[in-house]
Amino acid sequence: MSDDTLGEDAAVEQSSPATGRSLPARYVAGLIGLALLAVLPVPSLLGVESVTLFGTVTITFGLSSYQLLQVAGAFYFAMFAMSWDVVSGYTGQISFGHGFFFALGGYTSALLNLTYGVAPLAAIPAGVAVAALGGVVIGVPALRLRGPYLSLVTLVAPQVLLSVFILFSGTFGGELGLSSPDNLLGVGLGNPVLVYYIAFALFVAILAVLLAVTRSSAGAVFTAIREDEDAVAAAGLNPAKFKTFAFVLSAAVGGLAGAVLVHTPVGNPQPSQLLATQVSIEVIIAAILGGMGTIVGAAIGGLIVYLLPEYLNTVEYVVPVLDAPVSEIDFLLFAVIALVLLFVMPGGVLRAALRIARDRLSDRRGEGVAADGGRRARTPVEQVRERWRSAVERTLGRGPDRERRTTDGRRSDGRRADDRDANRGHENGGDTDEH
Amino acid sequence: MSTEPDAAGATGEGTVGYGPDDGVLVIENLTKRFGGLTAVDDLSFAVREREILGFIGPNGAGKSTTFNCVTGRYPPTSGTVWYRGEDVTGESAHEMVNSGLARTFQEFRPLHDRTVVENVAIGLVPDRLFSLAGLRGETGQRAASICRRVGLGDRLELTPDELPHAGLLRLELGRALATDPDMLLVDEPFAGLSGPEVESVSGLLRELRDEGLTLAVVDHNMRGLLSLIDRAVVINFGAKIAEGAPEEIRQDPEVQRAYLGGDL
Numbered sequence: 001m002s003d004d005t006l007g008e009d010a011a012v013e014q015s016s017p018a019t020g021r022s023l024p025a026r027y028v029a030g031l032i033g034l035a036l037l038a039v040l041p042v043p044s045l046l047g048v049e050s051v052t053l054f055g056t057v058t059i060t061f062g063l064s065s066y067q068l069l070q071v072a073g074a075f076y077f078a079m080f081a082m083s084w085d086v087v088s089g090y091t092g093q094i095s096f097g098h099g100f101f102f103a104l105g106g107y108t109s110a111l112l113n114l115t116y117g118v119a120p121l122a123a124i125p126a127g128v129a130v131a132a133l134g135g136v137v138i139g140v141p142a143l144r145l146r147g148p149y150l151s152l153v154t155l156v157a158p159q160v161l162l163s164v165f166i167l168f169s170g171t172f173g174g175e176l177g178l179s180s181p182d183n184l185l186g187v188g189l190g191n192p193v194l195v196y197y198i199a200f201a202l203f204v205a206i207l208a209v210l211l212a213v214t215r216s217s218a219g220a221v222f223t224a225i226r227e228d229e230d231a232v233a234a235a236g237l238n239p240a241k242f243k244t245f246a247f248v249l250s251a252a253v254g255g256l257a258g259a260v261l262v263h264t265p266v267g268n269p270q271p272s273q274l275l276a277t278q279v280s281i282e283v284i285i286a287a288i289l290g291g292m293g294t295i296v297g298a299a300i301g302g303l304i305v306y307l308l309p310e311y312l313n314t315v316e317y318v319v320p321v322l323d324a325p326v327s328e329i330d331f332l333l334f335a336v337i338a339l340v341l342l343f344v345m346p347g348g349v350l351r352a353a354l355r356i357a358r359d360r361l362s363d364r365r366g367e368g369v370a371a372d373g374g375r376r377a378r379t380p381v382e383q384v385r386e387r388w389r390s391a392v393e394r395t396l397g398r399g400p401d402r403e404r405r406t407t408d409g410r411r412s413d414g415r416r417a418d419d420r421d422a423n424r425g426h427e428n429g430g431d432t433d434e435h
Numbered sequence: 436m437s438t439e440p441d442a443a444g445a446t447g448e449g450t451v452g453y454g455p456d457d458g459v460l461v462i463e464n465l466t467k468r469f470g471g472l473t474a475v476d477d478l479s480f481a482v483r484e485r486e487i488l489g490f491i492g493p494n495g496a497g498k499s500t501t502f503n504c505v506t507g508r509y510p511p512t513s514g515t516v517w518y519r520g521e522d523v524t525g526e527s528a529h530e531m532v533n534s535g536l537a538r539t540f541q542e543f544r545p546l547h548d549r550t551v552v553e554n555v556a557i558g559l560v561p562d563r564l565f566s567l568a569g570l571r572g573e574t575g576q577r578a579a580s581i582c583r584r585v586g587l588g589d590r591l592e593l594t595p596d597e598l599p600h601a602g603l604l605r606l607e608l609g610r611a612l613a614t615d616p617d618m619l620l621v622d623e624p625f626a627g628l629s630g631p632e633v634e635s636v637s638g639l640l641r642e643l644r645d646e647g648l649t650l651a652v653v654d655h656n657m658r659g660l661l662s663l664i665d666r667a668v669v670i671n672f673g674a675k676i677a678e679g680a681p682e683e684i685r686q687d688p689e690v691q692r693a694y695l696g697g698d699l
């Protein structure tokens with residue numbers, strides 16, 4: 001219990017008896033974070049939003065109604081990011097068009113409500129079902145495609161859907177979208193605290209489901225697929241089945257978030273909110289920034305990516321050289337901050353935070369070396385790049401058997417092994433063979 | 436398996452037909468072409484229950500390709516593969532594993548993103564989307580015991596990148612064994628191993644056979660295999676040139692020609 005390293009893998013945790021262990025610090029941190037989010041609206045609920053001490057210093061806590069709605073919107077965006085992460089972050093099948101699923105969910109639910117008067121509570125599951133179906137439609141053909149080719153399909157799918165929306169503007173409202181459907185349970189602008197809590201509850205529910213899936217053996221298979229599909233098949237596991245499952249699960253979750261979102265005052269069934277390329281891209285930025293392949297990282301990244309520009313927008317400070325107020329160049333600033341973060345922590349915010357915490361802890365215990373032995377595992381981004389590289393090489397005619405990873409001298413192809421074989425044979429007095 | 440045709444023995448002429456019951460694994464007239472290159476050329480042989488078969492041939496002879504066609508990594512261009520009497524030609528890789536035929540990769544294919552014990556544990560995961568067998572608890576225990584079995588018991592928490600060459604081979608064996616196979620195809624286990632390592636891995640393979648496994652072991656030549664195998668099949672340019680007991684093979688003129696009088 002005392003010498004387990006924070007944030008190390010499941011195997012470490014399992015090798016020490018679970019009895020009487022305290023929760024690892026990262027879980028505690030996560031729970032504290034959730035608890036803070038849960039009580040965020042309380043001051044506004046109680047009507048105490050600020051206190052004035054000694055008649056001079058005013059401390060503001062709690063959020064304004066407007067800010068509550070903003071955070072609620074951020075929750076939905078974080079759900080989008082998590083849904084992307086479970087398929088792209090985990091299995092490495094990068095989707096550039098997840099808006100396709102958000103829109104399928106959102107538009108289905110909104111149309112059922114607007115056209116047929118179906119109550120949101122009944123329309124939302126239908127939206128989820130249609131989005132899941134969309135997951136099958138994209139996910140199954142995707143099995144035959146690798147790397148960039150799959151991504152191309154995901155890039156095109158939302159464009160096709162948008163064309164349909166524009167072509168049948170009468171039904172789908174074209175580029176402007178549909179009018180607002182009914183609010184879920186009638187919770188509207190008048191009740192920002194409830195809007196907040198509906199979003200928060202769904203956020204927690206999706207977080208819990210995706211954490212459960214990715215921490216189960218299915219999650220281990222997902223990441224194994226990202227790493228090496230042939231090895232997964234050699235372990236007796238059907239990669240196609242798990243990849244399809246990841247796609248459909250992701251589509252359903254994204255569709256759910258989209259469907260609920262349109263029935264809140266923070267979202268509408270409009271391409272700009274659900275389907276636009278910018279939505280799909282920002283979701284990817286969020287997940288990578290927070291920590292691709294962790295779910296929690298995608299959630300954190302989603303909150304940051306949604307709220308940071310909103311915050312920058314309110315800053316009145318004028319940047320000296322550019323002579324522009326921060327609020328006017330918020331997107332530029334956001335992009336710069338995102339780039340810097342990605343450069344400094346390629347594995348994402350979450351991994352960086354865990355590593356810092358771990359190093360701190362091992363420092364405190366007087367361990368000289370960092371707990372991870374100074375080795376850095378490849379980040380999911382690097383793994384995906386690797387997949388893309390081999391997919392392209394395959395297409396350019398370099399056989400799958402002949403290309404090997406080159407990021408590490410240890411990974412080599414048959415020929416290299418043979419060379420080494422010959423060398424070693426020398427060293428050991430030709431004990432193996434020479435050829 | 437009782438009717439192994441003798442004519443297909445030392446003469447190496449694979450024209451005598453094999454039947455589905457001539458062995459655990461029966462390969463008949465297997466051909467694999469990559470574009471204009473014929474990597475496996477009308478190859479036929481059978482692996483008998485509980486034997487250790489040496490599958491031998493010079494560099495580029497088509498040994499790995501044969502394995503790849505048998506284990507569903509590549510579809511054969513033509514020919515038939517029977518496993519336990521069933522036609523399994525063109526079955527996918529995971530289906531072959533689930534029917535009991537596991538393989539190792541010559542070039543080693545560990546999952547670099549996880550520890551040794553987790554690499555083995557992936558072989559224990561059932562091929563179901565929802566399973567209660569988590570990677571912790573019982574699965575972890577079983578994975579650890581398989582690691583001990585293949586000689587990685589003291590390196591459970593290392594990553595594959597921290598393992599030496601021989602360790603990676605053991606990891607390949609561990610992951611294959613985790614799928615609980617009846618038969619194991621081992622692709623060139625001895626390349627790059629030192630003498631004592633060859634001995635130790637041979638010992639492990641022999642133990643596995645004694646426990647009921649059937650094995651086919653690939654190598655360039657018979658040096659490392661001599662004391663291990665019961666029988667050998669030798670191929671060159673994708674076609675079988677000899678088959679029989681190790682001593683017979685060494686005397687075979689065609690085999691000697693294939694190795695240009697070199698070391699066999």
Ligand SMILES: Nc1ncnc2c1ncn2[C@@H]1O[C@H](COP(=O)(O)OP(=O)(O)OP(=O)(O)O)[C@@H](O)[C@H]1O
Pocket residue numbers: 399400401402414469472474492493494495496497498499500501541623655
């Ligand atoms: N995916 C592929 N695409 C094209 N040619 C291939 C492919 N895989 C193998 N080959 C070719 O098929 C032939 C047989 O290769 P294979 O790897 O089966 O030989 P091997 O007997 O295993 O040799 P080694 O002892 O080097 O492992 C070689 O000429 C090889 O270049």
Ligand SMILES: [Mg+2]
Pocket residue numbers: 414498499500541622623
């Ligand atoms: Mg080979």
